[in-house]
Amino acid sequence: MEGGCGSQWKxxxxxxxxxxxxxxxxxxxxxxxLVELHKDGEEEARQVAAEHGFGVRKLPFAEGLYHFYHNGLxxxxxxxxxxxxxxxxxxxxxxxxxxxxxxxxKKRGYRDINEIDINMNxxxxxxxxxxxxxxxADGTPGLDLNVAEAWELGYTGKGVTIGIMDDGIDYLHPxxxxxxxxxxxxxxxxNDPYPYPRYTDDWFNSHGTRCAGEVSAAASNNICGVGVxxxxxxxxxxxxxxxFMTDIIEASSISHMPQLIDIYSASWGxxxxxxxxxGPRELTLQAMADGVNKGRGGKGSIYVWASxxxxxxxxxxxxxxxxxxxxxxxxxxxxxxxxxxxxxSCSSTLASTFSNGRKRNPEAGVATTDxxxxxxxxxxxxxxxxxxxAGVFALALEANVDLTWRDMQHLTVLTSKRNQLHDEVHQWRxxxxxxxxxxxxxxxxxxxxxxxKMAKDWKTVxxxxxxxxxxxxxxxxxxPTGKLVLTLQTNACEGKENFVRYLxxxxxxxxxxxxxxxxxxxxxxxxxxxKSILLSxxxxxxxxxxxxxxxxxxxxxxxxxxxxxxxxxxxxxxGSAPQKxxxxxxxxxLHGTQSAPYIDQVVRDYQSKLAMSKKQELExxxxxxxxxxxxxxxxxx
Amino acid sequence: MTSRMAxxxxxxxxxxxxxxxxxxYSPRTPDRVSETDIQxxxxxxMEQLGIARPRVEYPAHQAMNLVGPQSIEGGAHxxxxxxxxxxxxxxIVAELTGDNIPKDFSEDQxxxxxxxxxxxxxTADDGCLENAPDTAEFSREFQLDQHLFxxxxxxPGLGKxxxxxxxxxxxxxQRRKRRxxxxxxxxxRLDNVVAKKSVPHFSEEEKEPE
Numbered sequence: 057m058e059g060g061c062g063s064q065w066k067x068x069x070x071x072x073x074x075x076x077x078x079x080x081x082x083x084x085x086x087x088x089x090l091v092e093l094h095k096d097g098e099e100e101a102r103q104v105a106a107e108h109g110f111g112v113r114k115l116p117f118a119e120g121l122y123h124f125y126h127n128g129l130x131x132x133x134x135x136x137x138x139x140x141x142x143x144x145x146x147x148x149x150x151x152x153x154x155x156x157x158x159x160x161x162k163k164r165g166y167r168d169i170n171e172i173d174i175n176m177n178x179x180x181x182x183x184x185x186x187x188x189x190x191x192x193a194d195g196t197p198g199l200d201l202n203v204a205e206a207w208e209l210g211y212t213g214k215g216v217t218i219g220i221m222d223d224g225i226d227y228l229h230p231x232x233x234x235x236x237x238x239x240x241x242x243x244x245x246x247n248d249p250y251p252y253p254r255y256t257d258d259w260f261n262s263h264g265t266r267c268a269g270e271v272s273a274a275a276s277n278n279i280c281g282v283g284v285x286x287x288x289x290x291x292x293x294x295x296x297x298x299x300f301m302t303d304i305i306e307a308s309s310i311s312h313m314p315q316l317i318d319i320y321s322a323s324w325g326x327x328x329x330x331x332x333x334x335g336p337r338e339l340t341l342q343a344m345a346d347g348v349n350k351g352r353g354g355k356g357s358i359y360v361w362a363s364x365x366x367x368x369x370x371x372x373x374x375x376x377x378x379x380x381x382x383x384x385x386x387x388x389x390x391x392x393x394x395x396x397x398x399x400x401s402c403s404s405t406l407a408s409t410f411s412n413g414r415k416r417n418p419e420a421g422v423a424t425t426d427x428x429x430x431x432x433x434x435x436x437x438x439x440x441x442x443x444x445x446a447g448v449f450a451l452a453l454e455a456n457v458d459l460t461w462r463d464m465q466h467l468t469v470l471t472s473k474r475n476q477l478h479d480e481v482h483q484w485r486x487x488x489x490x491x492x493x494x495x496x497x498x499x500x501x502x503x504x505x506x507x508x509k510m511a512k513d514w515k516t517v518x519x520x521x522x523x524x525x526x527x528x529x530x531x532x533x534x535x536p537t538g539k540l541v542l543t544l545q546t547n548a549c550e551g552k553e554n555f556v557r558y559l560x561x562x563x564x565x566x567x568x569x570x571x572x573x574x575x576x577x578x579x580x581x582x583x584x585x586x587k588s589i590l591l592s593x594x595x596x597x598x599x600x601x602x603x604x605x606x607x608x609x610x611x612x613x614x615x616x617x618x619x620x621x622x623x624x625x626x627x628x629x630x631g632s633a634p635q636k637x638x639x640x641x642x643x644x645x646l647h648g649t650q651s652a653p654y655i656d657q658v659v660r661d662y663q664s665k666l667a668m669s670k671k672q673e674l675e676x677x678x679x680x681x682x683x684x685x686x687x688x689x690x691x692x693x
Numbered sequence: 694m695t696s697r698m699a700x701x702x703x704x705x706x707x708x709x710x711x712x713x714x715x716x717x718y719s720p721r722t723p724d725r726v727s728e729t730d731i732q733x734x735x736x737x738x739m740e741q742l743g744i745a746r747p748r749v750e751y752p753a754h755q756a757m758n759l760v761g762p763q764s765i766e767g768g769a770h771x772x773x774x775x776x777x778x779x780x781x782x783x784x785i786v787a788e789l790t791g792d793n794i795p796k797d798f799s800e801d802q803x804x805x806x807x808x809x810x811x812x813x814x815x816t817a818d819d820g821c822l823e824n825a826p827d828t829a830e831f832s833r834e835f836q837l838d839q840h841l842f843x844x845x846x847x848x849p850g851l852g853k854x855x856x857x858x859x860x861x862x863x864x865x866x867q868r869r870k871r872r873x874x875x876x877x878x879x880x881x882r883l884d885n886v887v888a889k890k891s892v893p894h895f896s897e898e899e900k901e902p903e
Contacts, residue, residue: 224807226827227810227812228810228812228825228827229827233812233813234813236812236813238812238813238814238815241812243809244875244877245875245877246806246807246875247875247876247877248806248809248820249809249819249820249821250809250810250811250812250820250821252807252808252809252810252832253807253832254805254806254807254832254836255807255829255832255833255835255836257833259829298804298875298877298878299804299878300878302877302878304876304877305877305878308877335755335756336755338752341752341755342752344752344755345749345750345751345752348750349749349750376755376756380755381750381754381755382750427829428827428828428829428832429827429828522751522754563754605756606756607756608754608755608756645754647754
């Protein structure tokens, strides 16, 4: 029986091959027959099959039905094997014999580039592995943004404008000129409406042009490659190329035409030298809050931020732009699913896209447009990752123009995929409501196909509330060895107007001093047991004076969780020399909704994170209703 | 709006008085309905009606107390970039934003403005240059004509450049004759702001035979 089983599996495998390679146009007949016997019984079936030269397997799900397979027949043919069929049908013991037709089934995630219904004549399209990974430059096939699926559904970014806040755009570039939104563009570096890049001998100011091409390079025009949202418009905001940066330039850039620009992509932030702790200043902060409150007709500007290039020596939670709740901070993976060497990790990262930063092979880089009408294969860095995300969000906005800035974050959490991303240090874990996350990659790599499909039926998430979950204000010493462990009990403002039941962002606002700030480690664990690394070691940070002053460390890992219960904060030192420290404040800020955000959403894919979350929410809501009823009955008696 | 308010107050009234009969499956009696329950229900209703009070995001939820020079980056100092279409242009100098080299633009030097070619749909009437070629040569010549500095010669005043001095000059604004002062360069100044353009070099980078 065991041998029989083996051969059955082989047969099944062959059947699979048959299905995969068969053309869908004409029916294909396999060497498999469905046979019904007059008299049920495996012994009888085996005997009948043997007499006609077939192997046999009982179908466990039906009475009197058997699977006959014939190894002497061709695996797939265009005509029915009438001879065999007649032979079987003539047998008086057989009631019915049906030769199986082969269907065309595709294995998910692995498609041949010729198989997608998209013809791009752009010479670099086949090098754009981040759009369609067929294994170029030793990459992992299928590890890409899955934009082909979104394109096939008809979403290409029409009607969406993405602002590239950078060093300008070569808007005369033939691959960009027609997708350039000049009315939404501005040059803050030289104060005019034309953000054309400044020439330098080393062509240094090519960055904005490269980012713009990733988002909006035109398709099938025989020039360079194809943008993620190739029918979207791109606006140039030149703001990185002047003698010095000012708060006004930053604030003006991120609030430039918030009714015309839908998505802002940024690849700048505090210096990634591993010892800086900094963030947006007064005006910029005001402009950002204004953007999410009033941009896009009140639906909120979408800010996409590169998480940083500081590598393992830095932590993007020390970057107040990337760790802001209002920005979607994007990390990057390389073409085989590993992290780039410059990848900065932190708990505020929401998702990842692709870049290069490990491989020497030029084709492992990001292919896009370059300065003065050129093309390049070698765009790289975390800043190559942010525009890809901006492009995917443009596709989602085309699918549903009513998405708010928070909807976009919810969609990102629900549709990003672990795919084949891996990291040696940080494991993938599930949070309290089952959402899989990673400290480096957030909720995984963006999946444009899944995102547009979900965006299409998406109902705007319920109102958002802010709750101060509690605060520890007594100074506590952090020991040189071991850890300071603090707990905080919260009811998440239950009973008050601003009760937060379903979490979105959580901030731990911390004031702490240490004899060496870079040796400080901070972890926080939610009541549902999800541990976020709020701050990891930064060996180059030797600050001993400033510390962190009311610094909001943000985590996205507890998304969807119930905040009520005990939160734990652990502070400790890692490093060679013993250090001392003093925690002066820990305030827990909870942000999220009172009503379940996914309960009213339409589920199309029952394997999806949305399906799981919705089911969970229904169960929780039911449990809580039952509990309330019980309490009410108890009180009555 | 008034009719909506009427509906709402009616709802509230109904909520307080008629709760139990309407929700026969709920064991809660009107006096036992907690404030939370009412609020949650109210918010649900308001959301459905589309009149929920818009909750806003507050700047106070981010770090508000940052002082001192700001260190922002996103620029050239980050290390080697693959510049030019073939990646064969040497990285000459960390550019003006973001590096740590103090610069002083003296009289004959300055920070050049790039040309402003007309994008599709704009004409000279819009203040841009018509028919400007999209080439490095054109941009180079255009900027050289501003006589601000000579990009070929590696910034002669490199050693002397001093951001503080430059800042003061720009604030004064009178010494620049060729162009008006950019108002965006006024106000609070952020040091070391740079673009995260390129990947710093990490020694672990894989050495692949090329």
